[in-house]
Structures are given as C-alpha cells and as structure tokens.
Amino acid sequence: MRNRLPFGNHENSSHPNVTIVSKLNYKTKCPVTATLQLIGGRWKTIILYTLTHGTKRFGEIAVRIPEISRKVLTEQLKELESDGLIVREQFKEIPPRVEYSLTDLGKSLSPVIGELEKWGIENVLAD
Amino acid sequence: MRNRLPFGNHENSSHPNVTIVSKLNYKTKCPVTATLQLIGGRWKTIILYTLTHGTKRFGEIAVRIPEISRKVLTEQLKELESDGLIVREQFKEIPPRVEYSLTDLGKSLSPVIGELEKWGIENVLAD
DNA sequence: TTACTTTTGTTACGTAAAGTAACTATTAAT
DNA sequence: ATTAATAGTTACTTTACGTAACAAAAGTAA
Structure with missing residues (x-):
C-alpha cells in the first residue's frame, strides 16, 4: 500500500476557518495530509x-x-x-x-x- | 543513519537569488533539503x-x-x-x-x- | 565482425524504517 | 485483590529503501 497517511481531524475547535472547514468536510479530510499524500x-x-x-x-x-x-x-x-x-x-x-x-x-x-x-x-x- | 537526505545543488544557474546563494554556500547546501531533514x-x-x-x-x-x-x-x-x-x-x-x-x-x-x-x-x- | 559506448531503466537481493500486538509501571478507586 | 487510566516499551512482521549487476538498442572504433 502506497502513501498510507492520516486522514483524521487534526484540528481543535479553535480553528479560525470554521466556514471553510465545514464546506470541505474538514472533519474527515485534512488538507495538510491531502497534500502530503502527493508530495510527502x-x-x-x-x-x-x-x-x-x-x-x-x-x-x-x-x-x-x-x-x-x-x-x-x-x-x-x-x-x-x-x-x-x-x-x-x-x-x-x-x-x-x-x-x-x-x-x-x-x-x-x-x-x-x-x-x-x-x-x-x-x-x-x-x- | 537518520534522515538521510540529499544535500546537493538542485539549482541551475538561472536561480534568481544569486547573491543569497553565494552567502549561504548554496552550492553545497540546499535549503529545501535542510528543511526536509527536520520536518520531512x-x-x-x-x-x-x-x-x-x-x-x-x-x-x-x-x-x-x-x-x-x-x-x-x-x-x-x-x-x-x-x-x-x-x-x-x-x-x-x-x-x-x-x-x-x-x-x-x-x-x-x-x-x-x-x-x-x-x-x-x-x-x-x-x- | 567484434567489441565498446551511452542512456534509461530493471532485477535480485540486503538493510532500514514503519506497523502490530502484547506488555510495563504507577497509584487511586471499587 | 482487581480494575482503570496514561504514556510509553518490547519483540516480531511487513513495507520501503538501498546496492550492485545487468538489459536493450544502435552508433562508433578496431
């Protein structure tokens, strides 16, 4: 299996971009992890x-x-x-x-x- | 050995920061690699x-x-x-x-x- | 004709990094 | 005496990475 990397929620409730978070299903997909899957x-x-x-x-x-x-x-x-x-x-x-x-x-x-x-x-x- | 990462010169001669490059011994140490050694x-x-x-x-x-x-x-x-x-x-x-x-x-x-x-x-x- | 060169890979095999499951230590609570 | 909770550790397996040798294909030199 290639690029096994976390996709959990690495945020706490104090994250500033709450609106963006909800739009992008932030609870299940972490953008940093998503990037790291490609270049990590x-x-x-x-x-x-x-x-x-x-x-x-x-x-x-x-x-x-x-x-x-x-x-x-x-x-x-x-x-x-x-x-x-x-x-x-x-x-x-x-x-x-x-x-x-x-x-x-x-x-x-x-x-x-x-x-x-x-x-x-x-x-x-x-x- | 930990964090074995390249330290070559990944630049070509068209890099814009020529002045900085020479100051930092850019020919032998790559700043991206240096960063990656810590967080890579x-x-x-x-x-x-x-x-x-x-x-x-x-x-x-x-x-x-x-x-x-x-x-x-x-x-x-x-x-x-x-x-x-x-x-x-x-x-x-x-x-x-x-x-x-x-x-x-x-x-x-x-x-x-x-x-x-x-x-x-x-x-x-x-x- | 035979052998050598050049470049981009591939193959077989060995080592290092990461994953898994069970275990440890410590003290308070039941 | 047993259970619970937290932060790890240990022994073992699997995956990723490294090394060295080789393949293909055509041009060039002897």
Whole structure:
C-alpha cells in the first residue's frame, strides 16, 4: 500500500476557518495530509524542486540528487507522473532520451516549496 | 543513519537569488533539503500541524492522528524535541501526564504548513 | 565482425524504517 | 485483590529503501 497517511481531524475547535472547514468536510479530510499524500514521500519534494527550474532528463535529475538510487528515482517519477504533477516525454533516440517537466498542477506547488526553501535559509543554513 | 537526505545543488544557474546563494554556500547546501531533514519524515509535519492549535497531551495527539502507531509517535516526538521544534513537559502525576507544545522555532514553521494546507484545500479537497 | 559506448531503466537481493500486538509501571478507586 | 487510566516499551512482521549487476538498442572504433 502506497502513501498510507492520516486522514483524521487534526484540528481543535479553535480553528479560525470554521466556514471553510465545514464546506470541505474538514472533519474527515485534512488538507495538510491531502497534500502530503502527493508530495510527502522521502524524495518527491526535492524532485519537484529540481524540476522547478525547467525540464530535465532522467540523468540530470539523478546527478542533482546523488543520494537517491536510480531504482527509487524511477519509482518516484512514475508516482509523480500518475499523480499529475509531472509529465514524462520519451524521445525515440539511441541512446534513449527521456525528459521530465512539471505540469501546471506541479507548478502550482511552487509557493509550498518556496516556503520550505525560505524557512531553510532563515533557520538552518543561517547558522 | 537518520534522515538521510540529499544535500546537493538542485539549482541551475538561472536561480534568481544569486547573491543569497553565494552567502549561504548554496552550492553545497540546499535549503529545501535542510528543511526536509527536520520536518520531512512521514509523520512530523502532521504532528507539528496538530500542535499548531495549542499544547496537546500524548494521547490527544494519538487520537488526532489515528493512523500513526504509538511506537512511531514516540520516536517522532523525540526527534522533533531533539531538533528543537517541540518541547515535552512531564507532570509527576498518576496516571502520567505529558504535554507537547511547539517551540518558537516550531511556530516559525506555520507559513510552511499554511501553504501545505492551502494547496490541499485548493487542489485536492476542492475536487 | 567484434567489441565498446551511452542512456534509461530493471532485477535480485540486503538493510532500514514503519506497523502490530502484547506488555510495563504507577497509584487511586471499587 | 482487581480494575482503570496514561504514556510509553518490547519483540516480531511487513513495507520501503538501498546496492550492485545487468538489459536493450544502435552508433562508433578496431
């Protein structure tokens, strides 16, 4: 089973957005968990971050994230593709060429990744 | 080894913050990865999110995240504490009472979690 | 002709992380 | 003496991830 993540209610009654909460069935579906189901794996965010600056080949991604194994990179790219966050384009060439890029949905994550980046700069790398 | 995550350079030369980049030794340390080392586990973000609305007892957290096992919850809480994101307060009572709350550093993550929440509302729960 | 190169994967196998169920400690209440 | 309540811990199983070797396919060099 993939991406087993909580879907309970992580709020208490003092949450400010009460109206939105009821509209979205907030009691049973947590938006943070919903997001984490798509980008919450060990590598997905950093893969998406790598693609933020433009289309990349499989090998280019692998070089930029040297700690990930090629096997897991393949797996994660497949999941990101089936979740609609990236697109895979294969060229009929030898040696093979495969390019990955963000979809509009994937691009819409840039504020999220931007905050991760900002927090890291201000709170970790600043030391 | 805990939190083995990439620390390579996931940027290309077209990144806008060139000045900041050089200041922070951006070539060897990726701020997104730095953040993910602290909150990138499978459960940490949702634990922090649960504490966003105030101090909670161990059992209260467990109830709000029913999918996490108590064993892993204990482990993750210890890591979050040793990373300075939460504090643990134990009361000398029977039955025991232990309360967890965000530190200032933990509270500073609220814009990050806020973006995760917002994206989930707009792109997943809206369907 | 034979072997080598390049790139994107896949396969078999080993290790690490997470899940499950049962158990512990402690004291007050029944 | 037994039960209840809370915050964990322990032993064991399952899932996720890592490693190293190999496959496919055509062009190039010897």
